[in-house]
Amino acid sequence: MDRLSKCEANYVPLTPLSFLKRAGSMYANRTSIIYENTRFTWRQTYERCCRLASSLRSLNILNNHVVSVLAPNVPAMYEMHFAVPMAGAVLNTINSRLDAKNVATILRHSEAKALFVDYQYVQLASEALRILMADSQQGQSSMPLVIVIDDVDSPTGVRLGELEYEQLIQMGNPRFVPIEVQDEWDPISLNYTSGTTSEPKGVVYSHRGAYLSTLSLILGWEMGNEPVYLWSLPMFHCNGWTFTWGIAARGGTNVCIRNTTAYDMYRSIATHKVTHMCCAPIVFNILLEAKLNERREISSPVQILTGGAPPPAPLLEKMEHLGFYVTHAYGLTEATGPALVCEWQAKWEPSTRRT
Amino acid sequence: MDRLSKCEANYVPLTPLSFLKRAGSMYANRTSIIYENTRFTWRQTYERCCRLASSLRSLNILNNHVVSVLAPNVPAMYEMHFAVPMAGAVLNTINSRLDAKNVATILRHSEAKALFVDYQYVQLASEALRILMADSQQGQSSMPLVIVIDDVDSPTGVRLGELEYEQLIQMGNPRFVPIEVQDEWDPISLNYTSGTTSEPKGVVYSHRGAYLSTLSLILGWEMGNEPVYLWSLPMFHCNGWTFTWGIAARGGTNVCIRNTTAYDMYRSIATHKVTHMCCAPIVFNILLEAKLNERREISSPVQILTGGAPPPAPLLEKMEHLGFYVTHAYGLTEATGPALVCEWQAKWEPSTRRT
Incomplete structure (x- = not known):
C-alpha cells in the first residue's frame, strides 16, 4: 500500500472544526461566550457558526477563498474562526494596529473576497479600501465584499456598505452542513507577520x-x-x-x-x-x-x-x-x-x- | 497540489516515538522508571531503548517484522514499547493469561520473528513454542527467536535458549539512530483481542x-x-x-x-x-x-x-x-x-x- 491509499482507508482529517462540533454536542448547555450582557452556549455558538457559514456560501464565498476581518476581541471575531473554514474558506485576521497602507497590502496580497470590519475600524478600513480601489482601477486587484460588524451587545448603527454581521447570522441556515475538510493539509487561516522590515509577509496555517x-x-x-x-x-x-x-x-x-x-x-x-x-x-x-x-x-x-x-x-x-x-x-x-x-x-x- | 505532494513538503510524521526522544532530552534527569530498587532516568531509558533497537537490528529484525512479548509490567515491557518500533518493527504484547494454545495461535498468525519472555512465563512460552513447532514441522510456520527477560532487579538465572534481555541492552549501541518512521500510517503495534468467541483477532495500531x-x-x-x-x-x-x-x-x-x-x-x-x-x-x-x-x-x-x-x-x-x-x-x-x-x-x- 502506498501512503495515499493507506490514508484514504481510515482518513479522518485533523481539523480544529472538530472541536466546535464536539463542543456544540458534548458541552451544549455550557456558556461558550460572555461579552458584556450577551451570553451564548456552545450549542448556540455552533448554530451561529453554521448560519454564518451558510450565508458566506450564499454570498459566493467558495472553497479556499480568503475572508479577512478587522475586529477587536468581540464574539464575531471568535465565531469567524470556525464559521469561515466551515464555509470552506480561509480566515485572514488583520492586525488592527496596522496603518491603512499595510491593511491594503494584505487585502491585495491575500486576494480577499470579503472583509468583515468592526464598527470601530470603519475609518481604517475605508482608507485601506480607497488605496485598494486606486490599485484596482489600474487593474491590479478586485475589491472585497464589505460586511460591518456592529456591536452585538449595544448596536451603534454604524455601517460601511449594506451588509451587517448579525443580518448574515439571522438569514443563515442553522442546519447548514459545514463544508467537509477534504485534506488536513488544506489551509484554515492566513496570518501576516508585521511589516517591520518590509511589507507584511503571509503565513498559511493548515487544518492539521x-x-x-x-x-x-x-x-x-x-x-x-x-x-x-x-x-x-x-x-x-x-x-x-x-x-x-x-x-x-x-x-x-x-x-x-x-x-x-x-x-x-x-x-x-x-x-x-x-x-x-x-x-x-x-x-x-x-x-x-x-x-x-x-x-x-x-x-x-x-x-x-x-x-x-x-x-x-x-x-x-x-x-x-x-x-x-x-x-x-x-x-x-x-x-x-x-x-x-x-x-x-x-x-x-x-x-x-x-x- | 495533490495531497501526497503537500504531505511531503512539511512532513513530520506523528509517532509516539517523538515522546521518548523529547523526554530523553527535555526531562533527561527525571526518574522515568522505578522497579523495586532499580531506577532509571529518561536519558537512561532513551539510551537503553537505542541499545535494544540496535541489538534487534543486529539479530536481523527488520522493518515491519513482528516482535512479540510475554511479560508482566516490568521495565523491559515498558522499554519495548519504544525500542521495538525504534528498530522499525511492530510490537505484539501477548496477554499472559491466555493458554499455550492461544499464545501459539498469536505467534503463528502474527508471524512473530522474535519472542521475548519474562522468566515467570517460561513454562507457558515453552508449551506455546512446542505447539508452534509441531505446526512448523508441517510447514505451516517458522519459529521465532526467543529472548528471556530475567528480573532486572533480582536476577534468577532462569533461561530459555541463549539470549537474555540485559545482554541485548549491554551489547547494543547507545548512539544508535532510530529507524525513521517513513509514514505515520505504518504499524507500531499489533494487539490481539481475547479469543472468547473464537481464535484471538489482531488489531493493527498505526503510529498516527x-x-x-x-x-x-x-x-x-x-x-x-x-x-x-x-x-x-x-x-x-x-x-x-x-x-x-x-x-x-x-x-x-x-x-x-x-x-x-x-x-x-x-x-x-x-x-x-x-x-x-x-x-x-x-x-x-x-x-x-x-x-x-x-x-x-x-x-x-x-x-x-x-x-x-x-x-x-x-x-x-x-x-x-x-x-x-x-x-x-x-x-x-x-x-x-x-x-x-x-x-x-x-x-x-x-x-x-x-x-
Whole structure:
C-alpha cells in the first residue's frame, strides 16, 4: 500500500472544526461566550457558526477563498474562526494596529473576497479600501465584499456598505452542513507577520497544523477542562495563539472584551472568575499600574501565558502577589504561534501556584 | 497540489516515538522508571531503548517484522514499547493469561520473528513454542527467536535458549539512530483481542493512531506534567491504554510492579506518592478488601481511570474514602483502547476531588 491509499482507508482529517462540533454536542448547555450582557452556549455558538457559514456560501464565498476581518476581541471575531473554514474558506485576521497602507497590502496580497470590519475600524478600513480601489482601477486587484460588524451587545448603527454581521447570522441556515475538510493539509487561516522590515509577509496555517498546535499548547500549559478564558491577547495574533480553537476543545468560556484596559480586565476576572489568559508582557504593566478604583480583588489564581523575552523574576513576583501565575512561552507566526513552553516543574514546589 | 505532494513538503510524521526522544532530552534527569530498587532516568531509558533497537537490528529484525512479548509490567515491557518500533518493527504484547494454545495461535498468525519472555512465563512460552513447532514441522510456520527477560532487579538465572534481555541492552549501541518512521500510517503495534468467541483477532495500531489516542487520553483525563503512574493495568492491554507512550509525553515516572496485589499497590502508592493509575474494576475490590497489614495511608489523592461498566455510586464513594478518585472510560482494542472518557465537570464541585 502506498501512503495515499493507506490514508484514504481510515482518513479522518485533523481539523480544529472538530472541536466546535464536539463542543456544540458534548458541552451544549455550557456558556461558550460572555461579552458584556450577551451570553451564548456552545450549542448556540455552533448554530451561529453554521448560519454564518451558510450565508458566506450564499454570498459566493467558495472553497479556499480568503475572508479577512478587522475586529477587536468581540464574539464575531471568535465565531469567524470556525464559521469561515466551515464555509470552506480561509480566515485572514488583520492586525488592527496596522496603518491603512499595510491593511491594503494584505487585502491585495491575500486576494480577499470579503472583509468583515468592526464598527470601530470603519475609518481604517475605508482608507485601506480607497488605496485598494486606486490599485484596482489600474487593474491590479478586485475589491472585497464589505460586511460591518456592529456591536452585538449595544448596536451603534454604524455601517460601511449594506451588509451587517448579525443580518448574515439571522438569514443563515442553522442546519447548514459545514463544508467537509477534504485534506488536513488544506489551509484554515492566513496570518501576516508585521511589516517591520518590509511589507507584511503571509503565513498559511493548515487544518492539521492548527489542530496539533492547539493540542500542544493546551498540554504544555496544562489547561484543564472548563477554563474561563479572558481575551486579553488579540485574536488577530496568530489566531489568539490557537486558543480561539482551544477553548472549544476544552469546553471553556470565552470572556470577550473590546479593550484591554485595567478596569475591564479586573472587572472581568472578578465577575466571571477567570482562570486563564494570554498576553504580551506589556499587559503586566497595565495590571500592575492599575489605579485603586480600577482594581478588584482576585480570589482564585489566574494562569497567564506570555510570550517574548522571559519576564524578570521581580516582575513575576509582583504579579504573583496580585494572584497572577505566569508561564513563559516563545514562538513566531511561522510556527503557528507559541511553539516552546517553559513548563512548570514539580521541583519548583512548594508554592501557591497550583490550586 | 495533490495531497501526497503537500504531505511531503512539511512532513513530520506523528509517532509516539517523538515522546521518548523529547523526554530523553527535555526531562533527561527525571526518574522515568522505578522497579523495586532499580531506577532509571529518561536519558537512561532513551539510551537503553537505542541499545535494544540496535541489538534487534543486529539479530536481523527488520522493518515491519513482528516482535512479540510475554511479560508482566516490568521495565523491559515498558522499554519495548519504544525500542521495538525504534528498530522499525511492530510490537505484539501477548496477554499472559491466555493458554499455550492461544499464545501459539498469536505467534503463528502474527508471524512473530522474535519472542521475548519474562522468566515467570517460561513454562507457558515453552508449551506455546512446542505447539508452534509441531505446526512448523508441517510447514505451516517458522519459529521465532526467543529472548528471556530475567528480573532486572533480582536476577534468577532462569533461561530459555541463549539470549537474555540485559545482554541485548549491554551489547547494543547507545548512539544508535532510530529507524525513521517513513509514514505515520505504518504499524507500531499489533494487539490481539481475547479469543472468547473464537481464535484471538489482531488489531493493527498505526503510529498516527497511537500518537493521537495517547494525547486524547491525557487530555480527557486531564493528566498534568510529571505524573507518578502506577502500572496496575497490564501493559499488554492495548499498550496499557496508551499510557506506555503517554507517561513519556508527560515526563512522568513509571512505577512498575510485577503483581497487582494489595500489598504491592499500597506500598508503591505510599512510597512513591503515586498520582495516577489505571485498572479494571476488579482491582477496586483488591484495594477495598486489603487486610490491615497490607494497607498504607494515602496522603494525597490518587486518580484512577477505569474501564468497563460504570462503577456503582456506593463503590465510588468507598474508593473516595480511601483517597482514590475514579474517572470512567470506555473503549475497545479496535479503538486503540479507551475512546470515551466521562470528563469531570465543574458543576459536580465542591468536592475533595481536585487538589
